[in-house]
Amino acid sequence: xxxxxHVRGAGTAAINMCxxxxxxxxxxxxxxxxxxxxxxxxxxxxxxxxxxxDVEGGEMDLMSRRIVAANSRSVAERIVKEIDSYSPQRDxxxxxx
Numbered sequence: 001x002x003x004x005x006h007v008r009g010a011g012t013a014a015i016n017m018c019x020x021x022x023x024x025x026x027x028x029x030x031x032x033x034x035x036x037x038x039x040x041x042x043x044x045x046x047x048x049x050x051x052x053x054d055v056e057g058g059e060m061d062l063m064s065r066r067i068v069a070a071n072s073r074s075v076a077e078r079i080v081k082e083i084d085s086y087s088p089q090r091d092x093x094x095x096x097x
Contacts (some may be wrong), residue, residue: 017041
């Protein structure tokens with residue numbers, strides 16, 4: 001933890017992910033976010049050479065509602081080690097009443 005300096009949110013997921021893509025911040029993570037909030041930002045991070053993964057370290061799944069976006073794999077893996085996670089209902093799960 002001595003290497004992690006600050007945790008901040010700059011507003012929307014799209015803004016936070018663009019900050020990662022531009023190199024202004026090293027990483028962004030969120031749990032409980034919806035696919036429509038991260039789809040465009042995920043593409044931007046990916047095209048900029050960033051890394052996208054699940055909060056448990058696996059491959060990112062847009063429907064899982066959990067994301068880590070980082071400027072490198074090593075940064076993403078450090079973030080994954082530091083956060084606790086839970087699994088919200090998937091965005092593609094059937095609606096229950």
